[in-house]
Amino acid sequence: MLKGAIFSLHDVLAKAGPIDADLFTETIKLLRYLKSRNVEPVFISNRVWTVTYKDGSPPKSFKEVLEAQLGPVSYYIGGQNGMPFKPLTAATTHILADKGWTSREVIYVGNTDSDMRTAQNGNILFVNVVWHGEGSSYGFQFESPLDVARFVDCLCVGLNSWFWTIEDDPLRVYALAPFSTLSSQYLQAHAYSASARATAKDGAGDAAFWGRLLAARVYFSGLVDEID
Numbered sequence: 263m264l265k266g267a268i269f270s271l272h273d274v275l276a277k278a279g280p281i282d283a284d285l286f287t288e289t290i291k292l293l294r295y296l297k298s299r300n301v302e303p304v305f306i307s308n309r310v311w312t313v314t315y316k317d318g319s320p321p322k323s324f325k326e327v328l329e330a331q332l333g334p335v336s337y338y339i340g341g342q343n344g345m346p347f348k349p350l351t352a353a354t355t356h357i358l359a360d361k362g363w364t365s366r367e368v369i370y371v372g373n374t375d376s377d378m379r380t381a382q383n384g385n386i387l388f389v390n391v392v393w394h395g396e397g398s399s400y401g402f403q404f405e406s407p408l409d410v411a412r413f414v415d416c417l418c419v420g421l422n423s424w425f426w427t428i429e430d431d432p433l434r435v436y437a438l439a440p441f442s443t444l445s446s447q448y449l450q451a452h453a454y455s456a457s458a459r460a461t462a463k464d465g466a467g468d469a470a471f472w473g474r475l476l477a478a479r480v481y482f483s484g485l486v487d488e489i490d
Contacts, residue, residue, distance in 0.1 A: 273373040292407035354384030373397040
């Protein structure tokens, strides 16, 4: 079960320079949505971020800006309060220990190659967001905060089991769905199954959806720990 989402700041919540107000608002909506689904967003950075204002108002730390929108948040800065620097494995290990989570209960939302390595070193699913531009070609790319919300809603907290399994060593089989376009027993699944078949056979379906679905199920079920 998804319990937490580790958010990098750089090119995820904002980028250096003027803040895109509309995009920042959409990102705040994503963070509020996660909280509404009992998924806690926490934040990681290797340095302190400061927000300045053109009207001469006193500058604020990015943590203060976030807490004005979300209430108290967990905010981890490398080199402070025992927090290791990313992309060291110890960075995510520190956060997981502090929150009482396992790596299979968390996603890492980032953008840069450093974020990718941080997630990889921590053995955590990397959600590669590109709404401020592409920083890493690794992993599934998400074009908007809404895209991430859909992923979490449909594939991370909305699915908790396989459709059916066979575990009769050495045979182990796991199915996401009936994948039948003919069976009268699964009429409601025909369109779903047709899309999966079209993707697998002809490349005509929604490859991004099926790739994300398979990755999410393998990850959250723990099968990823058994795959070389």
